[in-house]
Amino acid sequence: MVAREIGIRQSSKIPAIELESVSKCFRLYHDANYSLKEKVINFRKRGYDLFWALKGVDLTIFQGETLGIIGPNGSGKSTLLRMMTRIMSPNEGQIRTHGTIAALLELGAGFHPDLTGRENIYLNASILGFKRREIEGIIDEIVAFSELGPFIENQVKNYSSGMYVRLGFSIAINLNPDILLIDEVLAVGDESFQGKCLDRIARMQQEGKTIVLVTHDSDIAASVCDRVLWLEKGEEKMIGDPIEVTELYHEAMRMRPEGSEFGTRDIVINRVDILNSKGEAETEFETGEPLVLRINYSADDPVEDPVFGFGFYNQMGFMVYGTNTRLRGLDIAKVDGQGKMDFKISALPMLDGRYYISVAAHTRDGMVNYHWLDKLYYFDMHSPGKEEGFLTMECDIDLAPQ
Amino acid sequence: MKEKLKRLFDYRELLFNLIHKEVKVKYKNSFLGFVWSLITPLMMLVVFYVAFGIIFKLRAMGMQFYAFFLMSGILPWNFMATSLLLSVGSVVNSSDLVKKVYFPREVLPLSHLGSSSFHFILQELMLIVFLLAFRVPLTPWIFMVPVVMLLEVTFIAGLSMFLSALNVFYRDVQHFTEIIIMAWFWMTPVIYPIALIRDNFPAWAQRIYMLNPMAHIILLWQRITYNSPHNGTEAALLSVPGLLGTIALSITLLVLGYVTFTRLEGRFAEFI
Incomplete structure (x- = not known):
């Protein structure tokens, strides 16, 4: 992934997403009790354990801010994002959002294989809550961004996975929502498309949009975000300056023996x-x-x-x-x-x-x-200690150049 | 509840797009496309004509237009059965979407109801064309089609939202529904004339029989599209209190189904 330096932006003090001591609890069923019979048989027995995916998270994301969320697997990053999109509701606490949201939890979720790319643009955008009128104005932009060209009139089932991803990303990013939630989807697609996506994200940042980015790639977290939240076992471990947080995060991850x-x-x-x-x-x-x-x-x-x-x-x-x-x-x-x-x-x-x-x-x-x-x-x-930094290079020193 | 309804209204375009998708996808990659919607009832008519008119000689029993009688009941029955069966699994089958995107989940069952309605309307129109082609006089009640349609849609909408929500938590619901629809078919005057019930059962049994809301709805359809002379005008067992009861039940089901659905939908994403 290409690291990009993005200029410092003014983030306002107007909240875009507010979380107040949000907790989320899942029931982990010992054996999926999906049928009525099992429910009747196990009537009094509690067939599940409680798992707190998030415990009392307080967080305010301001308008125009880009927040990165990092943390090991199972730390509650995706759960947090899903609750921001209202896909799930918290067991305790409150979430308030201000403005239109588009979420990229999975690219092309809801594409229908038998419809063409163009038809899927309309369908997908309306799933994300946008109106036909709004899409008509930007459909050309979406098609151009996706680089699909004439394939846009083909059925999506004939697309390669790369084309699939490009179309999904083009839709979400061109809808120009107030708040964009992204869950690790940047990791797919080829380098040049990734670069394009990062450019587009930079433009959204300049336009004062709010972006929440869940990522494993601390390179991105450090270069793109204004603040980084480090989640650990459903709780906020640290939040603040991207470089500082990602460094400490990696320090901690390094201590863990297992890859x-x-x-x-x-x-x-x-x-x-x-x-x-x-x-x-x-x-x-x-x-x-x-x-x-x-x-x-x-x-x-x-x-x-x-x-x-x-x-x-x-x-x-x-x-x-x-x-x-x-x-x-x-x-x-x-x-x-x-x-x-x-x-x-x-x-x-x-x-x-x-x-x-x-x-x-x-x-x-x-x-x-x-x-x-x-x-x-x-x-x-x-190294013999004659150089500093990360890499060695051929470097001659001429004390008295001609 | 008011808020939830407003949200549904905001997403109306999604509902229409999904209906559009269902309709489109159904005939995608088929040569005849949506002509199939029209061919299916036509073939049904031919099959019924051959089976009942020629093989079983029902014609000799004075049922000259048995095929039309059958179609006038079977089309609305199939409408109910298919849209219910499609929508029961609608939430579970869209698990991908439910887990990944936020939108009012009730559009999932409702979109199947919408696409089935579209096909049903086409088929009803075909039935009317057939009636005219065979020079069967239309009933004076034919203009009531939209009203009866609305009643049936109300009934199906409530039931399908209720069942599709429940199906997320108990997948048995889907299988139950299939079996129940099969039994329900025989408890509803679709392929036999209601006169059969009227002439062969005691009054109390007839009253129980008419507790079935679909019996009222099917009888209404038969009455307004092709009122078989065999039934006679007084034969329908339709009564004003019975109809009012069916209307009241349909509306109650709609409210109940919607409330249940919206109460449970917050937990869909975890359960699927």
Whole structure:
């Protein structure tokens, strides 16, 4: 994701969204008691546990402000966003919103596969609460933004997932609501479209719109937001300056031993080896040394056209470097059974610090992850101490230039 | 409640768009498109004519236009049955939307009612065309079609909102509805003439029989579209108190269904 510096904006002191000690409790059913029979049989037995997804959150989001919400999985970020959109109502406390809201909780929610892109624009916009009259004025803009061109007259079921996402984002962002709620959807789409979306968000910020952004990407949180809220187990852990909060957040996340992994496991990454120049496993590297990242994978059933990739992240969670087989133009027709693959880095340019490695296998369009090992591995970099910052560069110093 | 109604009014465009979608999607990718709406009743008429008129020789029993009699009852019955069956699952089937977007959820069952109404109106128009084509005189009550339609829509709307909300919490409702509609069909004078009930059952049984609101609604439809001479004018078992009761029940159901729905809808997103 591209980081963008966005000028400081004047956020007013007029509230756009007010939350007063909001709490939300879910019933976690031991076994989904969806039928009447089970209800009758288990008449007195309480078949569920209570889970407080949010506990007494007080928050005022001002008009013209961009608020980022970060937090580990299950911290209540999405629940909070859903309550702002009124999809769910809180068990305790109050939520007041001022102005029209458009929410991007999932792109293209409510698209009907048998309708054309254009027909879906009208349908989707009316689901979001906008009138035909309002859409007619901006439909050309929506179509242009989506870059779908003539495909806009095709049925949505024939769209690629990328086209789907672009159309969904174009609709929500061009409706120009007073308040835009975004839930991690920026992470999809290609780089250039992401850039366009960020530009558009910047424009909305300049127009004084209120934006609430739930994200895992602290890069975005730090560069786009005016304030960042850090949620932890349903409670506010910290709120304030984006850089400060994201730094402390990552500090805390780093303390946690576990990374995470997910995916459909059609391809399983069994082991990742970090090897030095002699082909031995190593976790300490000097700046300028080579590194080989070996991915050992297996696929029980043949998988066609997969993409393998990796990324290095620094302690703040910023991606320092990443690439994959698609970006390098390498096509893997099919994988079947056991296999391995090397990513060879001839010279590591990073200076001191700990770097985390994410490794992934996914589909060509990136919509389905076969297996994603998120920051499960790390190595430490050491430098001779002749430079500062993150990276080494060729730099000659000429004390007496001609 | 007033606020909720205002909200529904604000989202009226969504309701119309959803109805439009349902209608459009139904015939998308079919060569004949919405001509199917018209062909279906025509084929129904032919089948009934062959089955009852030629094979079972009901014609010999003096029921010359049995096919028309059947259609005048079956069309409004199918309207009720299909829109109810479609709307019961409407909220659950749109779980994607319900979890992701805010909008008044009652548009989901109502959109199915709307699209079924559209098809029903087309079919009723076709029935009238058939009647004219076969030179069957129209009843003097034909102008009451919109009024009876409104009554039936009211009845269905209340019931479908009630059932679709309940179905979110107990998925059994969907299956129950299917079975009940099947039994209900035989308890309503759709394919047999009401005279059958009048002539063969004691007065108390007839009274119980007429507690069924759909019996009144179907009889009204038969009366205003094709009043079979076989029924006779006095035969319908329709009475003013009975009709008033049906109207009152439909309105009560509508209010009750709407209130239940809006009370429960806050918890839909968690339960789906």
